[in-house]
Amino acid sequence: MKLILAIVQDTDAPGLTKALLERGFQSTKLASTGGFLREGNTTLLIGVEDERLEEALEVIREKCRTRTRLVTPGVPLAEAPDPFLAQPVEVQVGGAVVFVLPVERFFKV
Amino acid sequence: MKLILAIVQDTDAPGLTKALLERGFQSTKLASTGGFLREGNTTLLIGVEDERLEEALEVIREKCRTRTRLVTPGVPLAEAPDPFLAQPVEVQVGGAVVFVLPVERFFKV
Amino acid sequence: MKLILAIVQDTDAPGLTKALLERGFQSTKLASTGGFLREGNTTLLIGVEDERLEEALEVIREKCRTRTRLVTPGVPLAEAPDPFLAQPVEVQVGGAVVFVLPVERFFKV
Numbered sequence: 001m002k003l004i005l006a007i008v009q010d011t012d013a014p015g016l017t018k019a020l021l022e023r024g025f026q027s028t029k030l031a032s033t034g035g036f037l038r039e040g041n042t043t044l045l046i047g048v049e050d051e052r053l054e055e056a057l058e059v060i061r062e063k064c065r066t067r068t069r070l071v072t073p074g075v076p077l078a079e080a081p082d083p084f085l086a087q088p089v090e091v092q093v094g095g096a097v098v099f100v101l102p103v104e105r106f107f108k109v
Numbered sequence: 110m111k112l113i114l115a116i117v118q119d120t121d122a123p124g125l126t127k128a129l130l131e132r133g134f135q136s137t138k139l140a141s142t143g144g145f146l147r148e149g150n151t152t153l154l155i156g157v158e159d160e161r162l163e164e165a166l167e168v169i170r171e172k173c174r175t176r177t178r179l180v181t182p183g184v185p186l187a188e189a190p191d192p193f194l195a196q197p198v199e200v201q202v203g204g205a206v207v208f209v210l211p212v213e214r215f216f217k218v
Numbered sequence: 219m220k221l222i223l224a225i226v227q228d229t230d231a232p233g234l235t236k237a238l239l240e241r242g243f244q245s246t247k248l249a250s251t252g253g254f255l256r257e258g259n260t261t262l263l264i265g266v267e268d269e270r271l272e273e274a275l276e277v278i279r280e281k282c283r284t285r286t287r288l289v290t291p292g293v294p295l296a297e298a299p300d301p302f303l304a305q306p307v308e309v310q311v312g313g314a315v316v317f318v319l320p321v322e323r324f325f326k327v
C-alpha cells in the first residue's frame with residue numbers, strides 16, 4: 001500500500017477526482033494554499049495498492065499536465081491606450097507536486 | 110514513532126479526539142471532504158509511539174465503528190401519500206479509513 | 219527525499235513560510251485546528267532533499283521557537299478592583315510539532 005499525496009490546482013481537482021474514481025481510486029481532499037503551486041490548490045490523499053500505483057500516477061500526470069490557456073486581461077479599453085494590453089495572453093495552468101509515501105498498515109473500520 | 114492518518118466522519122471526530130486525549134494521544138484536525146467516506150469528513154493526524162500504536166488504533170475502531178441510525182425522512186405528510194415514506198429508515202454512519210505511516214524523525218520545538 | 223509535516227502556530231506560519239522560501243524550500247499550507255498545539259494552528263508540508271533536511275529543520279526551530287510574550291489582559295478597569303489583574307502577563311507562544319516522513323517517490327507534473 002502507498003499513500004499518494006498530490007498537490008494540484010483547484011481547477012484540476014474535480015476532473016482528477018472523477019477520473020480516479022472511474023478507475024476505482026478513492027481520494028480525500030484537503031484544503032491547501034500557496035507554496036508548491038500558485039494560490040488556490042488542493043491536496044489530495046489517495047491510497048493505492050502497490051500494483052496499481054503506476055496506473056494512479058498516470059491519471060494524475062494526464063489530468064494535471066501543464067498546459068497554456070489564452071486569457072484576455074480584464075483591462076477596460078479606456079484605460080488601455082496600448083492595444084497590446086487588450087490582446088489575449090498565454091498563461092500556464094495545471095501542474096502537480098506528487099509525493100508517494102510508504103504505508104505500514106492500512107485498514108477500514 | 111508512527112503517524113496515524115485517520116479519515117473519519119465529522120460526526121465522530123469530537124468523540125474520537127476526546128477519547129484519544131483521555132489516553133494521552135494528541136491529534137490535529139485537517140478539514141477534508143469527499144472520497145473515502147461520504148461528504149463531511151475530517152482527517153486527523155495522530156503521532157504515537159510504536160508501543161502504543163495498537164492502543165490508539167483500538168480507540169479509533171471503537172469510536173468510529175460502522176453502525177446504523179434510525180432517521181425519519183423529512184417528507185411533509187401531505188406530500189407523502191405512501192405512509193411507508195414517513196417511516197424511519199436505517200442509515201449507516203461511522204466508518205474510518207486509517208493509514209499508519211512510518212516516521213523517520215519526530216520532535217517538538 | 220523527505221516530507222516534513224510541521225504543525226505550527228498560525229502566528230508563526232507566514233514568517234516560517236517566508237524564511238523557508240528565501241532558502242528555496244517551498245511549502246504547502248493546510249488548515250488545521252487543535253490538538254498538538256493550541257487552537258489556531260497551521261500544518262505545513264515541505265518536501266526536501268535528504269542533504270538539505272537539517273537546514274530546513276533549523277529554519278523551523280528558529281522561526282517557531284517557544285518564547286513568551288507580554289499580554290495585558292483586556293479587563294475594564296472598573297471591573298478589575300484588584301490592580302494585579304491589569305498587569306501585563308507572560309503567555310507562551312510559538313512551538314511546533316514536526317514529523318519527518320520518508321518519501322518513496324517524488325515528481326512534478
Ligand code: NI
Nearest residue numbers: 001002050103
Ligand atoms: Ni504496501
Ligand code: NI
Nearest residue numbers: 110111159212
Ligand atoms: Ni518509531
Ligand code: NI
Nearest residue numbers: 219220268321
Ligand atoms: Ni530520499
